[in-house]
Amino acid sequence: MPCYSGYDNDRNNTREVIREIITKVDNPQDKQEIIKLNDKVNRLEAGLCAIISELERKGIANEIISQASKSGLINLMDFWEAHSKEDETKIARALHHFSEHEQIIMKKLLNKNDNLK
Secondary structure: OOOOOOOOHHHHHHHHHHHHHHHOOOOHHHHHHHHHHHHHHHHHHHHHHHHHHHHHHOOOHHHHHHHHHHHHOOOHHHHHHHHHHHHHHHHHHHHOOOOHHHHHHHHHHHHHHHHHO
16 A cells, blocks of 8 residues: 555544544635645655655665755654554554465565565
């Protein structure tokens, strides 16, 4: 599941919080602005996740994140650690929907794909 999808339980929980906030806002334009801003944040996080994932795949993520954090005066490593933990939790939850046998098959498939690289 990509970071920007409708199937994520954490995202659904966030949507519930946004809905709750929206119910307390009277102005329809403000409601729309909250929805647009939340969507923008979700897309930016998904984009950052995709970029850092590619940097990790190339083995240069730590170097780039460290330098970007210094240049931008923002701690990207904290973001990445928290985001990675959320992804790990999301995948662990999703795996519980599969039987032990199905999980073994998934592991075999993943190992097979790793060997092809």
